[in-house]
Amino acid sequence: MSLDVPPLARTPQEWAAALAPLAGRPFHARQIFQWIQRRSVLDPERMTDLPVALRRALAALQLPQTLTVAQERKATDGTRKLLARMRDGATVETVLIPGVTGPRGRLPSPVPAMEEGDDDEPGEEGQGELVRVTQCISTQVGCAQGCAFCASGVAGLKRDLGADEIVAQVLAGRAALGEGERLSNVVYMGMGEPLANYDETARSLHLLTHPDGIALSSRRITVSTSGLVPEIARLGAEFGGKIGLAISLHAADDETRTRLMPINKKYPLAVLLDALRAYPLPPRRRITIEYTLVAGRNDQPAEARKLVKLLRGLPVKVNLIPMNPIEASSLGPPEMAGVLAYQKVLCDAGYSCFIRRRRGDDVSAACGQLALLGAKPRVRVDRT
Ligand code: SAH
Ligand code: SF4
Numbered sequence: 494m495s496l497d498v499p500p501l502a503r504t505p506q507e508w509a510a511a512l513a514p515l516a517g518r519p520f521h522a523r524q525i526f527q528w529i530q531r532r533s534v535l536d537p538e539r540m541t542d543l544p545v546a547l548r549r550a551l552a553a554l555q556l557p558q559t560l561t562v563a564q565e566r567k568a569t570d571g572t573r574k575l576l577a578r579m580r581d582g583a584t585v586e587t588v589l590i591p592g593v594t595g596p597r598g599r600l601p602s603p604v605p606a607m608e609e610g611d612d613d614e615p616g617e618e619g620q621g622e623l624v625r626v627t628q629c630i631s632t633q634v635g636c637a638q639g640c641a642f643c644a645s646g647v648a649g650l651k652r653d654l655g656a657d658e659i660v661a662q663v664l665a666g667r668a669a670l671g672e673g674e675r676l677s678n679v680v681y682m683g684m685g686e687p688l689a690n691y692d693e694t695a696r697s698l699h700l701l702t703h704p705d706g707i708a709l710s711s712r713r714i715t716v717s718t719s720g721l722v723p724e725i726a727r728l729g730a731e732f733g734g735k736i737g738l739a740i741s742l743h744a745a746d747d748e749t750r751t752r753l754m755p756i757n758k759k760y761p762l763a764v765l766l767d768a769l770r771a772y773p774l775p776p777r778r779r780i781t782i783e784y785t786l787v788a789g790r791n792d793q794p795a796e797a798r799k800l801v802k803l804l805r806g807l808p809v810k811v812n813l814i815p816m817n818p819i820e821a822s823s824l825g826p827p828e829m830a831g832v833l834a835y836q837k838v839l840c841d842a843g844y845s846c847f848i849r850r851r852r853g854d855d856v857s858a859a860c861g862q863l864a865l866l867g868a869k870p871r872v873r874v875d876r877t
Contacts (some may be wrong), residue, residue, distance in 0.1 A: 500556045501529060501657035501664075502696060505705060515550040523705055525551070530706030533664045559661035565669060572853030575665060577631075579658055583651060585631035585684050586863045587662040589669060590852050592625040592677075625677035628666040631863065632659055632694050633685025638719050640741075640754045642787055644819040644864040645684040654685070656696035663701060679709060681716040682739070684863045688716070688724035695731055711735040717783065722760040722768045734773030739781035739812075740765070744791045745799035753790065762803065769807055779845075780807065785814045785861070786835060792827040797838035810845040817851065817859040 498507055508522035524542055528534040535558065537543070537551035557580065564576040573589040636643070637650035662683075667676050679701065681687040687694040694716065701709045715737035718725065728736060742765075744750035750757040760768075769780055782804065786792045804811075813836055815826035826832070832848060839846035851859050 499559065499655060499657040500535070500554075501559050501660055502655060502700065504699065504703070512547070515547060517547050517550075521547060526703075527705050529556075530660070530664075530700065530703065531708075533668060559657045560665065562665050562669070566856040566858075568853040568856045568858060570852055570854070572856070572858050573669060574853060574856045574858040575662075575669060577658075577662055577665060579634075579654075583634045585634055585654065585658075585662070586858070587631060587666055587683055588629040588853060588858045588863075589666055590627045590629065591674060592627070622673055624671075624674045626666075626670060626674050627678040627680060628663060628676055629680050629682045630659060630662045630666075631683030631685050632681055632687040632690050632697075636685045637689060638686050638754070638756050640719065640743075640756075640861075642753065642785055642816050642819065642822060642824050643861040644821065645861065647819070647821045647864065650685075653690040653693060656693045656700060659693060659697035660700050660707075663707060667707070676709075678713045678715070680714070680739075682860065686719055686721065688718045688721040688728065691724045691727060695728070698732065698736060712737060712778070715739050715781065717741060717781075719754055719756045720760050720765045720768075721756070722764055725768045725772060729772045734775055734778075737778070737781070738769075738772060738774075739783055740769065741783045741785070742800075743783070743785050743787075745796055745803045749791050749796070753787065766803065766807070769809075774808060778808070780809050782809045782811045783814060784811060785816050786827050786832055787816045787824050788827040788831070790824065792831050792835055794834055794838050797835045801839060801842040801844070804844070810847070811839055812847050812849050814849045814860050815851070817854075817862050819862060819864075 503511065503526070505523045505526040508525050509519045512522055521543055525540065528540045534540060535556045537548040537556065540548060560577045560579050562575050563578040563584065566574045571591045575587050575589070576584055577587055578584050631654065633653050634651035635648050636645045639646045663676070663679060670676060681694065698711070698714065701707050701714065702711050711732060712735060716728065717739035719741045725738070728738070741754070742750070743753050747757060747761050750762060772780065774780065784800070813832060815832050816824060818825050836846050836848060849860070853859055
């Protein structure tokens with residue numbers, strides 16, 4: 494059975510099962526996992542601590558390259574968008590977003606209110622020169638959810654990504670880091686709905702956090718979802734609430750939310766909020782509420798007041814994202830004054846509320862702008 498799992502998606506236990514017919518020992522399985530996940534080495538000839546016979550046997554299996562980086566584009570703000578081409582030709586995008594830093598590490602933002610909250614990060618001593626990079630990864634080719642403001646949803650779902658294809662994005666991201674940069678956070682906020690591809694997403698989380706692999710701390714990983722209630726519960730149970738959770742809310746009443754996000758018909762706000770209350774969040778951690786502000790649809794102070802009431806009692810921080818324009822829709826962001834007015838209502842009510850800065854603008858790498866290469870919108874999605 495283990496040989497059905499692509500090499501990059503195999504756990505050490507699965508490698509052990511795969512190696513049994515090749516006379517490999519369990520500790521060899523661990524070594525191979527480390528070579529692949531920690532050092533991105535797929536060529537068995539380079540796995541120098543393995544017995545020569547085992548290297549030969551592995552070479553005969555021909556461990557395939559999961560993806561190639563077909564294009565890399567750099568925005569003026571340092572954000573990089575990588576176009577990853579899978580073996581079947583499908584392409585997805587992954588984005589590297591460097592933190593705001595200076596010669597002594599993180600500099601306070603010139604506009605503190607504009608900075609996204611990073612309050613869960615402990616200080617890092619002795620790493621003054623390192624630039625911490627957040628990587629945004631994709632979980633599907635396209636997306637079936639059809640949110641009105643999102644380019645990924647426009648062409649519909651082409652296919653799910655495998656865990657190997659999700660992890661390979663992180664390996665490619667790591668390889669693309671510049672000198673002095675360190676991959677510090679991974680956010681599942683690229684193309685696709687991670688929880689609609691639950692099994693592969695969960696497997697990728699186990700692989701990325703495995704101590705013998707990339708070994709990311711689960712608290713540095715955030716899965717963003719449009720609100721698939723049963724899978725939120727599964728994620729909470731499977732990882733003990735340790736994986737960061739971001740919920741794309743975008744509205745404070747069902748009518749508005751359903752117009753923006755069809756998923757709300759299936760899991761309306763009351764059901765979704767119950768799922769958030771039940772999420773086994775560790776102490777002092779918070780759920781991120783994402784709220785894309787769309788002019789004339791969900792951006793009025795009255796709606797902010799509704800949101801205040803809706804979220805009362807939940808451990809949350811709110812990220813406001815002025816909508817990034819997309820080709821397929823005439824919807825757009827409110828004026829900055831409107832964004833600030835919306836934020837003020839939440840701040841005055843005691844919520845941590847940040848306006849997410851636009852990153853990677855000039856290479857269309859900002860939230861919701863990741864589109865399928867060459868995909869034409871099936872319909873214009875300005876139906877709200
Ligand atoms: N499918 C998941 C994760 C990917 S989208 C989800 O919906 O949560 C990541 C975030 O970008 C979501 O909060 C999404 O609503 C937001 N987003 C999508 N399109 C956007 C756009 N055009 N402008 C701003 N934010 C957008
Ligand atoms: Fe899919 Fe998320 Fe885009 Fe909605 S916002 S269409 S769920 S990727």
